Amino acid sequence: MSVYLPIVDGQTDDALLQCLARIGPIIVPALHAGSTGSSSSRYILLDHETSFDLEEVVRWLDQGAEKVIIPLAWATEVVGILPPERVLLLLDVANASAVSEKVRNGASGVLIKTPALDLDFIGSLARFFTGSAVHVLPMDTSIPPSTYTIRELRRTGAILVLPSSLLTLSTSTAQQINIADAFVAPLVSDRTDGLYPTVVSEDGKSLGLVYSSVESIKETIVSGTGVYQSRKHGLWRKGETSGATQQVLNIRVDCDLDSLEFDVIQYGAGFCHLNTPSCFGQARGLASLQKTLQSRLESAPEGSYTYRLFNDPALLRAKIMEEADELCRAETKEEVAFEAADLFYFALTKCISSGVTIADIERSLDKKAKKVTRRKGDAKPQWAEKVAESTAGPSKPSLAPAPPPLVEDAPIKMRTYDLSQLSPEARSQLLRRPVLKSEEMIAKVKPIVDDVRKRGDAALLELTAKFDKAKLTTTVEFPPFVPESMQLEPAIREAIDVAYANVRKFHAAQTQDSTLVVETMPGVVCSRFARPIARVGLYVPGGTAILPSTALMLGVPAQVAGCKEIVLATPPRPDGTISPEVMYVAHLVGASAVLKAGGGQAVAALAYGTETVPKVDKIFGPGNQWVTAAKMLVQNDTDALVSIDMPAGPSEVLVIADATANPAFVAADLLSQAEHGIDSQVVLVSVNLSDEAVAAIEREVDAQAHALPRVEILRQSVAKSLIVRTSSPEEAITFSNDYAPEHLIIHLENASSWVAAVQNAGSVFVGPFTPESCGDYASGTNHTLPTNGYARQFSGVNTLSFQKHITSQEITADGLRGLGPVVVTLADCEGLGAHANAVRIRLLAMQ
Structure with missing residues (x-):
């Protein structure tokens, strides 16, 4: 375990590097990676001035580098490819909280650049990255930290990174700190004599137990020979009289910072004074x-x-x-x-x-x-029983095995796991979602967002022509919408009308028109009342499916909540028009504008406004990775002053089924979600089903999938989907709550009785005659729901999503006489005199 990590900055003396190598790894910028030797354990640092080359990164690791330190913007290039224990993330304080769980799990720790060594702040960072090694690099390299700062920083769980220019082999000064002084700063001893128990080992085998002092540690680091503290005779230079000297390779500190291990090469007769290799007897x-x-x-x-x-x-x-x-x-x-x-x-x-x-x-x-690349590893021809493959020549190194190819005529099947036979780690893997490359996508979408922000409508028109292949003369349609844009078959119009009525009825029941009034103490009345968000933007995807249902699910609650401006954005068709189904819904919900644009450019237009597109206060709606990344980007821009509904990911369904379930119904429910896209997440949790019962569902999945028009999408999404076998409804519900699905379908005996056990889900579909499709279109509930496990923290879109709540309070004179002294006491306690004065001046006026 490291006490601190040095980082090479500029020309560093070889003697200093040799001494630093005895106490832990050394961070070497990529530009100097070839000039610092390879005898020491090295971390290779790639910063934003370095061009990213994955092959070169792999070559460094293959050649023995302990770790590579990668900027967050490049993390998606290595996560899932390089072993996590070989990767650290390079962060600034500003983006430390933007690390996704997937990226965090793809690295062993982080190196955070910070303007100053604020111990409280760094402690909070260490707690945020629990389970990861946190390294801190101060940006001020003019003066070294004090030994007190090093000690307290190490106690927070963080590891200080010190530029080599601040380190010296000489006595510590105001400009540099001695490397041994920095090393011993955080060490603690529970002995009255202040010594540190020290285990001496060679080739991983213990030679004996001795004691070290601050003085002996310092001399060992500088000299590279074994120096200890004898409790009887003082400083003890091993082998000084016997000739059984030691070369010290590494000095390690234990996890409690109160004992040491010296890794040595022992010369002479042995370590022990009895001329044996070890104090614990002969070698074996x-x-x-x-x-x-x-x-x-x-x-x-x-x-x-x-x-x-x-x-x-x-x-x-x-x-x-x-x-x-x-x-x-x-x-x-x-x-x-x-x-x-x-x-x-x-x-x-x-x-x-x-x-x-x-x-x-x-x-x-x-x-x-330490090698990252691996060859196939076949035996040479003269040793192999089968030489056909060997004579084809050596295989090319690869970083990860390729996924098995999909066979067109093969059955469309899911992967099956038995929960009772899985380790906790394997169970956790089943709960994980695919990687969302949010950092990478944000970097890609930022130029689009910036372009729309700067050039407005001109950028919108160009980007729509580029991405949607539609050449427009105007970006927005305003009401009243021309009847020709809403021409529908009577059956479709009637279906939309029924869906609109049901969704409106359910969402109207959610409104909170009354004011909450509470008298918290005599004369002190607090209240809360709802107000609509004035301007909202609703993103309705285009892509592989026309989604008037999404326009309904977003537009109706906005209308019911009383939003003054409803701007609906959706990608245009190649001829520049919007699908009549979506236009008709825009008319029903009272949209104030329809933006004919999709992707990041539409989100940017809604967030910042253009010459024709009204700026909104909150953006709702699902979309692809470009849309999601743009929403994440603009919500963090204070200039935009816009919020978003929730994080978004691929569509999900989890179906719980027991022996009472109809296999055809279960298969149909799974496929209805799997057809959204190849990254859709589909999980069947079987409850005590026999092998034949599970096989019957699988046969239905295969047969129905082959009969559906989106079979190629289903072939890929179902192959990634799961069957999780459980032994009881309780076990199934527990797994579902841990998974937190967007849609949960319950095919259990007495299904309604299990709803009370559901803790985490976007929306629940109960019983054999409640397909998820009904919630998607027309039952009345909303289908814009949290995905990626966010059902643990987020609700689906509802009427309250389009409202904000304001609180107020009114205090009478008598009320202030009772409450005022409490406020004064608390304000004085916090040292906020003006707060206390605002109350005192009123209390004095009432005397």
Whole structure:
């Protein structure tokens, strides 16, 4: 565990680098990665001045770099590709809270640039990134932090990053701090003599327990030799009299910062004063064999077997091959152990004869473990039973296996898991959603948003021609809308009218017209009343489906809430018109304008306004990644002063089914959501169903999918979907609550009795005759619902979404006499004299 991390800035003395390497990794900017040597553990830092090259990043890791530090804007390029334990995220204070869960899980920690070392703020950051290593790099590099700051910062759980220009091997000054002073600053000791227990180890094996002092630690760091503190004789330089010296490779601190471990190379007779390698007795196993072979290499008598092995390479090679073959043929546990021991003996003999130690082998293993790329690993032709693949040549390194290809004629099937057989980690994986590359998409959509913000209608017209292939002369349609734009077949018009009536009736019942009035104490009356959000923007997607239903679900509650301006935005068709179904709904809900634009450009126009597009106060509606990213971008721009409804992701449904469920109904419910897009999330939670019952549902899924027009979308989305087998309704409901689906469909016996157990869901569909489609279109509930697990925190769109609540209070003179002293006391407690004075001056006036 690191106490602090140095970062190379500019020219750094080699002696300083060698000393720093003994106490932990060193951060090296990518531009200097080739000039600092490779003997130390390195973190490679990529900043915004560095061009991103994934192959080069992989090459650094393959060559032994411990970690790479990647700017947040590039995180999506490596998350899911590089091992999380090899990645740190580079953040500014401003974007620290913008890290998605997926990105956070794709890294082992963060490095945050901060203007100042505010301990309270850094402590809150460490708590926000619980489970991740938090490194803090102060931007002020003119003066080093004090030892007090280093100690307190480390206690918050954060690790300080110090530029090498602030570090020195000399005595600490106002301009630089001694590297050992910085190292010992946060250490604590629970001993009365202030010493630190120190475990000395070699090749991972303990040699003994000693004690260190601040003075001995400092000398060890600078000298690179073992220096300890004897409780009887003071400073103890190991081997000074006996000749059994030590080279110190690394100094590590334990998790409580109160004990140390020195990783050393021990010379001479051994560590112990009894001339044994360890204070805990003689070496065993491979360590003992290595010592014996090293001794035999120097003094084995001629004619001995070991002498023959060291001096006859052909014999040694034959024995290694013989023992390897016997190990491959071994079958029982005892046989495998016996033959492996023989192979280790001859293999280690080969190593010792070549000057290779167990430590060298372990270092090679560690280096190989750090490689990110992997080759296929087939045996060479002379060893393989089948050589056909081998003769085709070496396979190209790859970062991740390709997904299995979809076979056109294969059954359309879901993946099945049994909850009782899953580990907690595997269960958590089932609850995860696909990666939403929000940071990457925000970076891509920002130029579009900025263009509309600066150039208004001109940018809108150009972007609509580019993305929607529609050449327009005007961006907005205003009422009254021409009848030709709303021409519909009578059946469609009637269906929309019925849906409109049902949705309006349900949402009208949600309005809060009355004022809440509470007298909290005599003479103190508090109230709360609702007011509509004046101007709202409703985004209705185009894409692969015409969605007048979304226009209904957004427009009706806005109308019921009393919003003064309702601006509906939707992508135009290639001929520049809007679908008549959407135009008719715009007419029904009283839209004040229809913006003929989609994507990020439509969101930008709603957020900032243009010459013809009215600016709105809140933006609602689903959309693709461009729309979602643009909504996230504008809501964080104080110049826009606009809010959004909720985070959005791919459509979801979770169906809970027991033996009473109709397989055809269940399959139809799953497919109705899966057809939205290839990233739709579909989950079937079966309750104590037999294999045949599950198979019956799967057969229905396959048969119905092949009969539907969007079969190619279904083929891909269903292949990613899940069947989760549970043993009881309680277990199924618990899993659903953890998943927090957008749509929850309950196909259980006495289905309505289980609704009370639902804690997290966007909308619930109860019983065999309540398909999710009804909620999507016309039952009355809203279909704009939280996805991606946000049903834990968000409600679906409703009438209150289009209202804000204002509070008021009215206090009489008698009321202030009772309440005023309380307020004065609290204001004085907080040191806000003007607050207290505002009350005192009134109390004095009433005397």
